[in-house]
Amino acid sequence: MHQVAILGVGQVPVREHWDRSLRELAVDAARAAMEDANVTQIDALYVSNMTSDRLNQQRHLGVLVADFLGQWGVEAVKLEAACGSAGSAMRQGILAVASGEMEAVLVVGVEKMTEMPSEQTTAALTTAADADYEIEQGVTFVGLNALVMRRYMHEYGYERRDFAPFALNAHANGAKNPNALFRQPITQKTFDEGRTVADPISLFDASPIGDGAAALLLVPAAKAPQAVRVTGSAVATDTLAVHDREDLLWLKAAEQSVRQAYAQAGIGPEDVDLFELHDAFSIMAALSLEACGFAARGQGVRLAQAGEILPNGRIPIATMGGLKARGHPVGATGLYQLAEATLQLRGAAGAAQIEGARIALAQNIGGSGATIATHVLQRP
Numbered sequence: 001m002h003q004v005a006i007l008g009v010g011q012v013p014v015r016e017h018w019d020r021s022l023r024e025l026a027v028d029a030a031r032a033a034m035e036d037a038n039v040t041q042i043d044a045l046y047v048s049n050m051t052s053d054r055l056n057q058q059r060h061l062g063v064l065v066a067d068f069l070g071q072w073g074v075e076a077v078k079l080e081a082a083c084g085s086a087g088s089a090m091r092q093g094i095l096a097v098a099s100g101e102m103e104a105v106l107v108v109g110v111e112k113m114t115e116m117p118s119e120q121t122t123a124a125l126t127t128a129a130d131a132d133y134e135i136e137q138g139v140t141f142v143g144l145n146a147l148v149m150r151r152y153m154h155e156y157g158y159e160r161r162d163f164a165p166f167a168l169n170a171h172a173n174g175a176k177n178p179n180a181l182f183r184q185p186i187t188q189k190t191f192d193e194g195r196t197v198a199d200p201i202s203l204f205d206a207s208p209i210g211d212g213a214a215a216l217l218l219v220p221a222a223k224a225p226q227a228v229r230v231t232g233s234a235v236a237t238d239t240l241a242v243h244d245r246e247d248l249l250w251l252k253a254a255e256q257s258v259r260q261a262y263a264q265a266g267i268g269p270e271d272v273d274l275f276e277l278h279d280a281f282s283i284m285a286a287l288s289l290e291a292c293g294f295a296a297r298g299q300g301v302r303l304a305q306a307g308e309i310l311p312n313g314r315i316p317i318a319t320m321g322g323l324k325a326r327g328h329p330v331g332a333t334g335l336y337q338l339a340e341a342t343l344q345l346r347g348a349a350g351a352a353q354i355e356g357a358r359i360a361l362a363q364n365i366g367g368s369g370a371t372i373a374t375h376v377l378q379r380p
Contacts, residue, residue, distance in 0.1 A: 001098040005227035006377070008037025008217030009339045013179040014210040014327035016114040022056045026065045026110035029213035033106060037217040043102040045069070045076040048089035048109040049331035054124040055116050065108060082128030083280065084366025085109065086334025087235070087373025090216065094233045097218045109332030110213040121209060125330065128367045130241040142206060144242055144368050146198035149283035152249055153200065156298035160200045163282040164191040165304035167204040170279060170318040173311065174325025176351035181210050181327035205282040210327035214335035216342070225380060228345045232261030232376030240370045253372035254291035254363060261361075265376040269293035273357040274344055275315050276337035278365040279322045288363060289315070311354055319344060320352045334364030334373060345379040
């Protein structure tokens with residue numbers, strides 16, 4: 001198997017893009033990645049998206065993007081794994097290049113979510129849960145995460161305000177990222193006064209949706225010796241329904257996928273310089289830190305309280321705002337994470353740069369932990 005490098009990076013800002021269509025967002029990010037890589041022809045295109053059929057009345061995204069990108073004739077497909085779609089598409093792109101079958105693969109994540117009424121957007125997102133045993137009961141993902149967070153608080157003795165460091169860090173970092181939806185820091189007081197969305201989750205515990213697209217151009221590392229390399233890549237799954245899990249407070253798929261990715265890269269958590277985790281909700285940030293070996297069980301919140309997740313801490317997270325401040329255009333989120341990690345390792349993250357970063361971990365979660373894609377990136 002060939003080692004894979006990320007030669008091109010493209011992003012559009014996460015916004016409410018009233019003047020740009022789904023295809024325009026995807027093509028803009030794709031063109032930016034191709035221009036960054038100085039590549040004009042690709043062998044394959046993998047597009048990640050979750051909600052286009054319901055919110056944009058559009059399927060068949062692979063050929064849609066290939067067509068308007070001028071890449072007629074190439075293999076082009078859409079991949080979906082809920083909010084983990086982009087990380088899963090990245091995995092397929094990596095396998096295509098690593099196998100030797102493809103020389104240049106473009107992976108594009110896109111989502112346009114803000115033009116429909118919120119009730120329709122919520123309903124579309126809820127389809128990532130178990131239709132028979134969760135959706136049927138009126139459950140939403142905010143509700144599911146609220147139940148998990150309440151149990152975590154009960155088991156480990158936390159209060160809601162103890163989760164504030166996750167939001168404060170994300171918003172402070174997002175203020176340094178021109179592509180972020182929210183670019184203003186917040187205070188503890190702001191967090192405390194945030195309205196409750198689903199007790200105990202408040203407005204500042206939950207990531208906002210948005211319109212956006214991000215893209216990466218993958219090539220064999222031998223053809224790009226100075227490019228950031230993918231040294232670990234794995235996807236694992238857990239039960240679809242949260243109530244079917246052996247352990248409500250453990251992300252089994254995160255543990256499995258990160259173990260595989262660490263082994264492939266020949267590293268451990270102590271070697272990671274930054275972690276782009278899937279902070280769709282504060283509780284998921286805590287659980288991810290624990291499952292990936294950065295904190296013991298129940299200590300993810302303590303790690304944040306100690307300042308270890310800050311840019312100058314032991315394991316900086318959400319270095320350019322994360323889902324909380326950059327925004328969460330669900331089918332594109334995993335590629336934003338990987339694009340940001342790549343920029344960090346290039347030393348091109350601007351004001352958000354983590355000094356001396358050489359190894360980055362990126363983890364994209366679908367559903368409430370049912371699909372988890374983990375990647376290790378390293379500077380050559």
